[in-house]
Amino acid sequence: MVSHLEDDDMATQELPIQEEIAGQCVDAHGGAIGMPQLCPEWMGNQIFWLAVTLIVIFLILSKIALPRIAAILAERTGTITNDIAAAEDLKRKAVEAEDAFNKAMADAKAEASRIVAEAKAEIQADLDVEIAKADAEIAAKTAESEKAIAEIQEGAMEAVQTVAKDTAKEIVAAMGASADARSVTDAVNARMKG
Template sequence: MATETVGELIHEAAEPHASGGLPQLDFATWPTQIFWLAVALVVLYYLMSRVALPRISETLEERADAIADDLDKAEEFRRRAADAEKAYEQALAEARSKAQAIAAETRAEIQTQVDAALAKADAEISARTAESEKRIREIRDEAAAAVITVATDTAGALIDAVLPEAQDAKAVASAVKARA
């Protein structure tokens, strides 16, 4: 009996559904469905307008402020970078001019040292040239004297070989000097 009662209850509960159709499409329930739809939309609108939308707009505003701050910072960094680039270019130009001045000064010092070394070398060369010319004159004079001596000796030997009794040393010497 208890099973029959449960079976009857199941059958009775299944009976309205067996009428064939969807309960949402039953015209008898539309007024309540429309009422609850309106209540749900009003509650949803209230929740969205009072809770969700202010949070979303606040988040969007914070994001817009953060983006604006980031853009301002980026503009400041760009300006600083441009200033740093100008300072770098100016420092580079100053360094180049200083380097050119140092190079010109160094060239002048080196040229002075080269000129001094050339003057010293020219003086040494002149002194050595004068000394060499003096030595060459001495050697030439010695050679000339040696040639005269050899010529005198050779002439004397020839005369002695050809005419031994006609040899006059003074005459031979004066004849050799006259030819030299």
């Protein structure tokens, strides 16, 4: 221990050497002699504490830290995968919903046009019936009217004939000639036909 110190210069010899502090590797001022890295005195201490430290770090890492971080990372990967799957599911559902909506829309449109067509047909049928009834009534009324007209006409003709006969008789009589009724009637009839 002391041998190294004795190698030292005379200046240090004058100072009281504190052998408790000054080991092989430290001079009397507490300064390093050479490279402290090569001091064999301290190596045991360093190796011992290094071993303790490494074991502690290893236990902390392998028991707590690494499994936890691995779990966090796995959980995150899982969450991301799930979220992507859920997003795809939702997208698919949206597409399905859109399809369903379109289908319902098309159905509704078809239904609506069907109802419209049905209503139209019903109305048309009613209308046809009514028209037919009306036509029949009109026809009946027309026939009646025609009959009435024909009757009236006939009546009128007869009246005209009667008037014409009478008038012709009167005229003939007035003119002083007596005409026989039959010839007057024939003449009027012939005239009327003409």
